[in-house]
Amino acid sequence: MQRSWSLTALIAGIAVSGVALYPVIASDFEEFDFVDPLDLVLPAEEATAVEPSAPASLELETSVAEPVVPVPVAPPEPPKPVGPVVVSTHSGEASWYGPGFYGNRTANGEVFRRGTMTAAHRTLPFGTKVRVTNLWNGRRAVVRINDRGPFIGHRVIDLGHGAAQELGLTSSGVAQVKLEVLR
Structure with missing residues (x-):
């Protein structure tokens, strides 16, 4: 069952119920705090004073924007080597020494012992690391x-x-x- 109401019947129904229709005035809603639905969606813009534009007959100030100078970006540092750096490379024949020299002093004053990872070289400084x-x-x-x-x-x-083993x-x-002198 569908009801259809006419405007006259609606007004008559309201009048019968004792409710009178009055025009709505803005002052009637002063105590209520209403929110505009668009304020919920759009960002609020602050009102700014707009200065009137100068007439075309007046001389306008022209400003030239300074050129934007790009800030130089430092190039990335090259990756540092993970292991030791090879200073020089040599090749040739190697030998080893040991049994008759154990307990004696080496040229730098250390006691020569079995199993050491040391070596003798004619010219490299003492303490130099060499990958053989x-x-x-x-x-x-x-x-x-x-x-x-x-010799x-x-x-x-x-x-x-130790190195020979x-x-x-x-x-x-x-x-x-092959000898690789390391730093």
């Missing part, structure tokens, strides 16, 4: 220079017992090696 690679088997070891030698012609380094040349006595 056995070219016959690819094994590597880092040694510290603490003695002078070798046999064409050899480039004389390894301590690490490189796998104790049984052969000599091997072709």
